[in-house]
Amino acid sequence: xxxxxxxxxxxxxxxxxxxxxxxxxxxxxxxxxxxxxxxxxxxxxxxxxxxxxxxxxxxxxxxxxxxxxxxxxxxxx
Numbered sequence: 096x097x098x099x100x101x102x103x104x105x106x107x108x109x110x111x112x113x114x115x116x117x118x119x120x121x122x123x124x125x126x127x128x129x130x131x132x133x134x135x136x137x138x139x140x141x142x143x144x145x146x147x148x149x150x151x152x153x154x155x156x157x158x159x160x161x162x163x164x165x166x167x168x169x170x171x172x
């Protein structure tokens with residue numbers, strides 16, 4: 096199992112809607128709108144890194160209102 100944080104920037108005023116829509120995507124554990132340089136932070140999981148990448152590109156980035164994403168995989172060192 097691979098987990099990652101996805102940091103999202105949105106258009107002005109869209110953070111709450113983006114978080115709500117992303118929260119319904121399969122594999123998303125949590126999606127919350129926040130303050131700071133990013134507008135939404137998502138915790139997601141998938142069986143493989145490839146599946147995680149496909150989820151981000153095919154599902155998350157297609158949500159209306161997103162301008163940029165940064166995916167940070169969780170590592171256990």
